[in-house]
Amino acid sequence: MRVSIQQHDFDLGTELAALHGNTGQAGALVSFVGLVRDFSNGKQIENIYLEHYPGMTEKALNTIIDEATSRWQLINVRVIHRVGLLLPSEQIVLVATAASHRPAAFAACEYIIDYLKTAAPFWKREQTSNTTHWLETRDSDEQRTARWENKTA
Amino acid sequence: MKIKLLYFGRPADRLNITHELLDLSTAHFSAEVATLADLLVWLRLRGAAWKQELAEQKIRCAINQKFSHLNEEIKDGDEVAIFSPISGG
Numbered sequence: 665m666r667v668s669i670q671q672h673d674f675d676l677g678t679e680l681a682a683l684h685g686n687t688g689q690a691g692a693l694v695s696f697v698g699l700v701r702d703f704s705n706g707k708q709i710e711n712i713y714l715e716h717y718p719g720m721t722e723k724a725l726n727t728i729i730d731e732a733t734s735r736w737q738l739i740n741v742r743v744i745h746r747v748g749l750l751l752p753s754e755q756i757v758l759v760a761t762a763a764s765h766r767p768a769a770f771a772a773c774e775y776i777i778d779y780l781k782t783a784a785p786f787w788k789r790e791q792t793s794n795t796t797h798w799l800e801t802r803d804s805d806e807q808r809t810a811r812w813e814n815k816t817a
Numbered sequence: 818m819k820i821k822l823l824y825f826g827r828p829a830d831r832l833n834i835t836h837e838l839l840d841l842s843t844a845h846f847s848a849e850v851a852t853l854a855d856l857l858v859w860l861r862l863r864g865a866a867w868k869q870e871l872a873e874q875k876i877r878c879a880i881n882q883k884f885s886h887l888n889e890e891i892k893d894g895d896e897v898a899i900f901s902p903i904s905g906g
Contacts (some may be wrong), residue, residue, distance in 0.1 A: 698906050716905070717825055717898060720882035745905065757906050777906060785879070785898075786905025787826035798827040799904035 666741050667725045669716055671748040674758055683740050683762045690739050692769040695760040696777050702752035707792045714747045714756070717785035721745075728779040732761075735775070736768035743776065745786065775812055782809040818842055818850075818893040826901035828870045841891075853878050854887040856897065877902055 668674075676697060684690040702709050729741050740762040750756060759777045763769040781801070788799045818841040824834050841850050850856055857876075861868040870876075878885050879898040891897060 714905075715825060715829075717823070717879070717882070717900070720879060720898070723882055781906040782903070783884075784905050785825065785900065785903050787901060788904040789826075789830065796830075798830065798901050800902040801904060805906075 666729055666743060667722055668744045669718075669721055669747055670744065671746060673746070673755060674744045676758065679742055679744070679758060679760060683742050683760050685740065687739075689764060690762040691764050692766040693760065693762050694766070694769040694773040695758060696773050697755055698757040698777070700750050700752050700754050700756060704790055704792075707795075709752055710791045710793060711752075712750050712756075712791065713789040714745075714750065715787050715789075716745070716747050720785050724784040725780065728776055728783060731779075732772040732775050736763065736772045738763050738768060738772055741772070741776070743780070745780070745784075747786075778805070778808045778812065781805045818891070820891060820894070821896045823896065823898040824900065825898060826903075828876060828899055828901060831870045832866060850891070852888055852890050853880070853885060853897070856891060857887070857899075860899075871899065875901065 676695060680693050680695060684693055700709070700712055725743055729743065732738065732741065738761055742758065742760045744758040746756055757780070759773050759780065761769045761773045763772070782805055790797045790799060820839050820841060821836065822839055823836045824832065829835050850859055857871050861871050873887070876899055878887065880889060880891065881896050
């Protein structure tokens with residue numbers, strides 16, 4: 665199970681332990697965990713609400729992971745994305761990679777989170793004390809993803 | 818032609834709709850609905866809120882769970898999704 669979309673939280677230690685699987689092959693584990701910030705554009709965030717497109721989300725994430733796996737020699741990949749109502753400081757997303765050596769694990773982890781942000785159908789709504797606001801893809805995220813287009817491993 | 822229409826993100830929230838089944842062969846539709854852009858033109862006729870929320874620069878679309886340009890054609894049985902620009906991670 666490489667991809668999970670879930671409401672409940674995840675435990676990083678448990679996920680990393682499962683990722684290398686005690687096979688002795690993995691020499692490097694890299695993980696990225698995204699968290700809910702408490703401030704956005706100078707306003708205090710009370711909560712965020714995350715929704716996704718069931719079916720398409722899993723397909724999009726698997727396509728991203730397949731592409732990463734073809735670019736780098738990876739032993740294992742794990743992606744967890746939470747949906748529903750989340751509070752500041754809560755974990756939103758985990759991308760973790762296992763490889764024999766660290767360059768592949770680092771690069772693939774960054775590649776997967778960059779594409780997740782621009783190619784996987786999730787939507788985030790921020791709630792402040794008096795407003796709700798749907799976030800949109802940031803130009804800076806698009807630019808980060810674009811860096812990979814002309815880059816080989 | 819029948820399609821399943823799904824809404825996500827801001828348009829789903831603002832228009833208070835998550836999904837609907839559309840029969841594009843009924844008399845209510847113009848015979849010209851062939852592309853995503855045509856479908857959007859028709860949906861905007863539902864009123865001011867629809868016109869505002871489905872403005873071209875505010876939305877993105879998918880056909881059968883693949884991101885699609887507005888000039889792509891809709892076929893019988895397609896699953897069409899309309900949503901605001903994505904914001905995961």
